[in-house]
Amino acid sequence: STAGRYFCIPQENFAVETYSNDEVLNGFLDSSKMKPMYVILNDTKLIFKEFQTSNKGNQSPDLVRRLLIFFKTKPDPISSENYMDTILVLSVNESYLHSFYHALLDIFSPAILQGNVPEVRPSLASLFEKLEGEMRSTLFSTPRASDEINSIDDELLYWKTVEDSAHKKLNADVRKYLLNSMQYLSSQVKSFGTLSGSDVDDTLENIMNILDDVWKHDFKYPYHKMAKLLTIIGND
Structure with a gap:
């Protein structure tokens, strides 16, 4: 249902039961070894796939403009009791670099560095600044700068x-x-x-x-x- 809302599938066209036998979805939920799973939209149907990087690095098999990634923080089968503590969701628009840069710049960097988190080392600020600079240089050198x-x-x-x-x-x-x-x-x-x-x-x-x-x-x-x-x- 999270993916359905994200991709704005009309409620009358969306039924959770449609995906109850999806092999990738069930594997992600039930297996302790399942890799992250991503979801794309094909017309009005959700397509679930195992997330894998290509031989060239950080691109998924489907070079699409928008996808939703689900991954676990613990290698546990998912139940109604633990899903909120175990599953994290990440959306990607345009590219992984674009999405990561804006997530770091607008959310994680200020939240971590300005949030008075006691375990954050002072050196982390300079690392974040360097990473943001390198990512910005890369983004600004692309045709879509x-x-x-x-x-x-x-x-x-x-x-x-x-x-x-x-x-x-x-x-x-x-x-x-x-x-x-x-x-x-x-x-x-x-x-x-x-x-x-x-x-x-x-x-x-x-x-x-x-x-x-x-x-x-x-x-x-x-x-x-x-x-x-x-x-x-x-x-x-």
């Missing part, structure tokens, strides 16, 4: 870390200009919450001037990235 830009700070980090072929010839002066522009833009956008009256108008004018200068620069700032920046600023 713009999909990862959700804030002005993300755009700033993009120009700090991007290594894709489209920008390898970016000279040092242009890179410095873009970084300075994004840093100033970020500070202006963040100041909105503390301003009122004419200060808001002045800050908004500053923001528009920055964007206008960047757009008119000889570098030819990508249209889709400028559109994304305008959307981000509008939402903020």
Whole structure:
């Protein structure tokens, strides 16, 4: 039923009994040796499969946009008494790297490092920061890098870390200009919450001037990235 709700299967089209004889599902529930199981949607039917990595590393056999992974924290058969303590559920959208990066950045890193957990070692903070940086660099070097830009700070980090072929010839002066522009833009956008009256108008004018200068620069700032920046600023 968890998978049915996740994939938004209409209630009238979903019956738990339909899957009562599914070999993979029953193996996961009953076996102490069963590997993690993942679920994908085929039309309106759930497909259960044993999770396995391919020979190339961290990709599952089904390269789909969305899947739900179930795994056990204990090698026990599942019962109505222990399932909440034994089964964890993980959703994956787009890619494993994308999902892990955002889970680490938005949930696990702040929850662990800022949650006053006494057993957390100080060195863990630097490890998390390094891991986030490496993952961000990888994500920002992919063809879908713009999909990862959700804030002005993300755009700033993009120009700090991007290594894709489209920008390898970016000279040092242009890179410095873009970084300075994004840093100033970020500070202006963040100041909105503390301003009122004419200060808001002045800050908004500053923001528009920055964007206008960047757009008119000889570098030819990508249209889709400028559109994304305008959307981000509008939402903020």
